[in-house]
Amino acid sequence: MPREPQGGPRRPHAVVTEPLGMLLASVPKSRPSWLTVVKSTLAATIAWVLAKQFGENAAVLFAPVIAVLTLQASVFGSIATGLQLLFANLVGTALAIAWTQLLGLTWWSLAPAVFIALAVARQITNTPLARNQLTIATLAVLVLAPVAHGYGQWRFADVAIGSVVGLAVAVLVPEPPRTAHIRLTLDGWALACAGVLRDIGDELGARAGAEEPLGPGDRHDWIAASRRLSDTGAEAGTAVAGVEEVTLLNLFTRRLRREVERARREQLWLVRVTLQVRAISLAVDRLYDRPGEPPALDRDTLRALVHALADLLTARIEGEDVDDASLRSGLIAAVERVHSVFPTALAVLDSVSLLGRLDQLRQDLAGDDAEALIDPATLPRS
Numbered sequence: 007m008p009r010e011p012q013g014g015p016r017r018p019h020a021v022v023t024e025p026l027g028m029l030l031a032s033v034p035k036s037r038p039s040w041l042t043v044v045k046s047t048l049a050a051t052i053a054w055v056l057a058k059q060f061g062e063n064a065a066v067l068f069a070p071v072i073a074v075l076t077l078q079a080s081v082f083g084s085i086a087t088g089l090q091l092l093f094a095n096l097v098g099t100a101l102a103i104a105w106t107q108l109l110g111l112t113w114w115s116l117a118p119a120v121f122i123a124l125a126v127a128r129q130i131t132n133t134p135l136a137r138n139q140l141t142i143a144t145l146a147v148l149v150l151a152p153v154a155h156g157y158g159q160w161r162f163a164d165v166a167i168g169s170v171v172g173l174a175v176a177v178l179v180p181e182p183p184r185t186a187h188i189r190l191t192l193d194g195w196a197l198a199c200a201g202v203l204r205d206i207g208d209e210l211g212a213r214a215g216a217e218e219p220l221g222p223g224d225r226h227d228w229i230a231a232s233r234r235l236s237d238t239g240a241e242a243g244t245a246v247a248g249v250e251e252v253t254l255l256n257l258f259t260r261r262l263r264r265e266v267e268r269a270r271r272e273q274l275w276l277v278r279v280t281l282q283v284r285a286i287s288l289a290v291d292r293l294y295d296r297p298g299e300p301p302a303l304d305r306d307t308l309r310a311l312v313h314a315l316a317d318l319l320t321a322r323i324e325g326e327d328v329d330d331a332s333l334r335s336g337l338i339a340a341v342e343r344v345h346s347v348f349p350t351a352l353a354v355l356d357s358v359s360l361l362g363r364l365d366q367l368r369q370d371l372a373g374d375d376a377e378a379l380i381d382p383a384t385l386p387r388s
Contacts, residue, residue, distance in 0.1 A: 039184070042079045045175050049073040053171040060163065068161075072168025075135070077176050082254035084176035088169035090136040095165045097130070098123065098143030111148055119148055180256050183249045188269045191242040195276055196323045198238050199283045202231050203316035206290055207309040214305060219297045226295070232287040235280050246273045275370070279319070282367045286312070289360050302347040303357035307340050311364055318371045330372040337365050338379055 038046075053073035076088045101123060109115040123144035127137040147161060205228040220226070246269050253259040253266055290308070293301045314333045322328050344357045351358070369376040 038079055039181065041179075041181060042077070045179055046074045046077050046172075049077045049168075049172045049175045052175070053168045056167050056171065057164065060160075068164040069167040069171070072165050073172040073175075074168075076169045076172030079181045079248070080252040080254060081173075081176050081180065081256050082251050084173045087135065088173050090131075090133060091139055091169060092165055094127075094131065094136045094139035095143040095161060097126065098140040099147050099161045101126065102144045102147035105144075106148060116148065120145065180259070181252050183252045183259055183262050183266065184245075185249060185262060185265055185269070188242075188245055188249055188266075191245045192269065192272055192276065193323055195235075195238045195242045196279070196319060198231075198235055199276070199279055200316040200319040200323070202228055202235065202283050202287060203312045203319070205231055206287060207312045207316070210290070210294060210305045210309050210312075213295050216295065220295045226287075226291045228287055229291055232284050235284060239277060239280050242276070243273055246270055279367065279370055282363060282370065286360070286363050286367065289356075289363060293356055293360065301357045301360075302344045302354040303340060303360060307336075307343070308360075311336055311340065311361075315364065315367055315371065318368065322371055328372055330368055330376065333368055334365075334377065334379065337361060337368065341379070 050070035050073050053069040054067070057067055057069040072091060075091060076084055078084045078087055102119070105115070105119050105122075120141070123141045127140040131137045131140060143161060206226075209226055209228055246266075250266055250270065253263050290312075294305060294308075311333070314336065318328060318330055318333060341358065341361055344354050344361065345351075348354050365379055369378070
């Protein structure tokens with residue numbers, strides 16, 4: 007597996023050492039499992055029982071709601087959510103208490119209070135959860151304070167009870183990382199990339215005898231499949247990020263962190279492979295089956311090369327030995343043949359550029375030990 011670029015994006019596990027503001031701006035990425043659903047039900051029940059111990063005050067009976075909102079599939083997500091709820095309710099309640107003391111509650115004072123709450127939420131919060139909770143806390147305190155004595159103070163009780171219960175359940179009953187799901191998702195993504203390469207080769211063969219070229223607004227059929235790779239990659243990235251999040255602050259998953267780290271590196275590698283496959287699909291779509299002279303690279307040679315790349319990617323997915331020697335030889339022969347078609351480099355520039363893209367993908371599929379088509383040290387220097 008290729009090394010991750012040093013200048014790449016910061017991985018989520020680094021967030022643990024970041025300032026508090028990073029937690030306040032974090033959005034949980036884990037998709038709730040059935041275990042999370044059961045844990046949320048348990049947390050809501052416990053929070054309600056504890057809140058009842060404070061009497062029938064309307065404020066503390068919101069604790070089950072806060073518990074459900076706090077509890078996420080991961081400990082890290084639960085801490086991030088709990089801090090956001092606490093921060094938003096603190097600001098919203100303080101704003102509402104100050105507004106009530108200053109102007110009281112009337113129809114004409116409620117409208118500017120709502121506007122100010124929304125404006126403040128927009129400016130000082132980074133997630134929908136915190137923005138919504140700040141506004142809701144402001145409205146709840148404004149509306150209920152006249153009828154529920156001490157509601158502003160009790161508002162913190164329901165947040166504290168719900169957050170503590172939700173976090174406690176998340177810590178005591180940790181989620182097992184869905185590493186098998188990651189493996190299936192990444193393999194499916196890689197197979198989709200290989201499928202696009204095969205589609206290119208198959209359609210080039212099917213259209214070999216076509217008399218009518220494609221129109222200016224027409225595209226080959228493989229373009230639709232190539233575009234779908236972006237959605238497949240986004241789904242896989244979300245799955246990897248969710249499992250990474252589950253392993254954060256979870257003492258029971260230390261032995262799996264190396265496996266999750268490998269999955270992250272593979273995901274980054276597949277991002278690069280996908281970009282190259284899409285670039286190849288667009289280049290072939292622009293060059294072939296269009297009006298005018300055909301490219302210097304004949305379609306039969308191109309078909310063989312893209313099918314060989316698809317086989318190479320499939321072998322890597324299935325854990326087989328990746329041998330790119332024959333593909334490398336085929337690329338060298340194709341470059342020499344293209345160069346012999348026309349005496350000038352400009353006349354074959356598109357075909358040579360396409361072959362260069364194919365070779366870049368070959369080297370990524372073959373790994374760190376891939377041999378370039380030519381040794382730069384053997385080139386003449388002026």
